[in-house]
Amino acid sequence: MINVALMGHGVVGSGVAEILLYHRDVLTEKIKEEIRLKYILDLRDFDGLAYAPLFTKRFADILDDPEIRIVVEVMGGVTFAYDYTKACLLAGKSVVTSNKELVAAKGQELLEIAAANNVNFLFEASVGGGIPILRPMAQCLAANTITEVLGILNGTTNFILTKMVAENMSFADALRLAQQNGYAEKDPTADVEGHDACRKLCILAALAFGQHVYPAQVETTGITGISRTDVDYADRFNAVVKLIGRARRLPDGHVTAAVYPALISRAHILANVNDVFNAILVHGDCVGDVLFYGRGAGKMPTASAVVADVLDCAKHLTARKYLYWAEGAPDFVVPATISETRLYVRASCDDPTAAAKAASDAFGEELFTIRDNAAREIAFLTPTGTEGVLRETLAALPCLRDPVVYHVID
Amino acid sequence: MINVALMGHGVVGSGVAEILLYHRDVLTEKIKEEIRLKYILDLRDFDGLAYAPLFTKRFADILDDPEIRIVVEVMGGVTFAYDYTKACLLAGKSVVTSNKELVAAKGQELLEIAAANNVNFLFEASVGGGIPILRPMAQCLAANTITEVLGILNGTTNFILTKMVAENMSFADALRLAQQNGYAEKDPTADVEGHDACRKLCILAALAFGQHVYPAQVETTGITGISRTDVDYADRFNAVVKLIGRARRLPDGHVTAAVYPALISRAHILANVNDVFNAILVHGDCVGDVLFYGRGAGKMPTASAVVADVLDCAKHLTARKYLYWAEGAPDFVVPATISETRLYVRASCDDPTAAAKAASDAFGEELFTIRDNAAREIAFLTPTGTEGVLRETLAALPCLRDPVVYHVID
Incomplete structure (x- = not known):
């Protein structure tokens, strides 16, 4: 018989207990x-539950019990979660967590402590929920060198964007609906500003590329700035808008990592990933593209x-x-602007026809542009190129004012 | 250092060696x-290769060498592959294979021998290539009870169907193109008749549901009968035609397993799985739907x-x-006709309008039908129901002649 302790009895914790x-x-x-759940640590009272006798408010009950070989940490946050996890690993107990904030901030250190104490620190549920x-x-994929990870990593924002694309909702209305359905928190900042996707990307990039990637190293743009106008233009380019996390290994061994909204071509496998579903595309040198898809959050999946x-x-x-x-070496992550991409551009201009011609000349090919003469606006997709160069080319076109720019994924 | 032997130096075997x-x-x-490749067993000569000294034509060199702890079987077929694999496991060597025919026919027996000898028998590459x-x-998914496995399991047929759907090719032309590209064998029977998909479904079903499922227990229909007419009607129902393998666990513990062409709604995640890609959707009671996608075949992915x-x-x-x-118990697999589905029906009739009304009356709801008065033909999708009952209802409609019937997946 193997004894297990559970720290945290919130949404995920109660699912684990069940x-x-x-x-x-x-x-x-x-x-x-046999697996036996021996303790549940939570400061709140759960007197009505059938398994109420398992609850304790003292972490020491778990730490000092030599029978406990595996501890599940699903409290969330970093402060206590970090202290308790570290203490358990040092005491020779394996720890399982779903806490992406903890792993993104302290994963490398905790993995090292686990190794030194010959126990395991596992966190499958921290990325992609049950996927x-x-x-x-x-x-x-151990026989592969992984060169790219590209994913829809946050279910809340994907739900909001799906409603904006498929049901013509505004961002505000879609967010309200997500909150009503319990998919978004009352304070939705961590989701809509991209922080949650950023943490998951850090974990994926660290595992794929072998060095810790910290959230502060990942340029992160959320979805609060996405307008209906751009969703509609995307549709006319046969694309949908998604919040993606993307990390790439460069030939020199450095990596780029960023979270941003992007236009995804409708023919792309990620374009059909809707509602609260997540999907992660991994590119390996031998295997090519591999995709993992499912519910990225929720009590029972996670x-x-x-x-x-635990098993x-x-x-x-x-x-x-x-x-x-x-x-992670300080210079391990380099700006994503040095990697190849394609950009969607929408800009105000005085003369859409002249602006379209100027853009085609500047980018060196006849661009397909959508022109709105009444609104004095044009939209187009650039050719593929180095992001920095594409942005410089754009900046050198004074006829395009206040351009809105998104990445394009074909 | 761990010594490995490789049996078979064909497409996959040469990739493993590299x-x-x-x-x-x-x-x-x-x-x-350190992993050291010590022998390669193949009856052919490969004198020009840099690693020619590793070759042997004698299986005994591998079997009798106590240094060999892991043997890779990628010879294909069942006869020799079975004898050699069994002998290696009995001799205390772990065996890794990509041979789906072997695993579908003898998986349970070989897993049991492996267990009895405290070694491993692994075959990740037998389903979905590198996925x-x-x-x-x-x-x-160990904490889940899996209730369904649904997948596009064969890259060759998916390539052919993709060409029929996206480029209006006939089956014969698409098959020829697949052969020219090296995706289909000169004798394409195993692919186009569904045998390859059937073997993979057997392996998936056995793992998902806990008992061996034999190829002879799986009703298998290939793609040779698919006409351009039905591909075009599918398009008008906003669906694409795919060859799928589907296994379901019934509430009473029995399972159904079948391979057949089906209409997949364009909104479904499987609809965007094109060309030689494979995808497998697994439904678990906790996690819901999870999908795995990638190249289902090919030298380096596999x-x-x-x-x-091996690692x-x-x-x-x-x-x-x-x-x-x-x-597998003899009655473990039961006919798929007792499970729920929806059917696509295309049939000849004397009077399409009258036939549409008769069909709506018989199925108890106003059906959306597509009528071709010139060809005296109608097509429609039935409501969801037990397959056997739907087919009986259809058989009781004498006004519909020679109906062509496919499953529908929404």
């Missing part, structure tokens, strides 16, 4: 050993990923999983 | 142990999946992976 307690037979059958992504990247990690810890109490990355 | 030999440093770094699917199903399994064996020389299913 699976561990009520699916115990199935889990035991799968790993041929298997980190373990497949680390294990199944809880089931946490429990799968994996239970099977490998004395064997270390090869999940690992090194400390 | 990765093991030329990416040796990267692999060693990943698992902190991680079996390990994520077994490990990451080889990279084989090598990932996993190397990390777990003394620990067993929890990949397992039981012997």
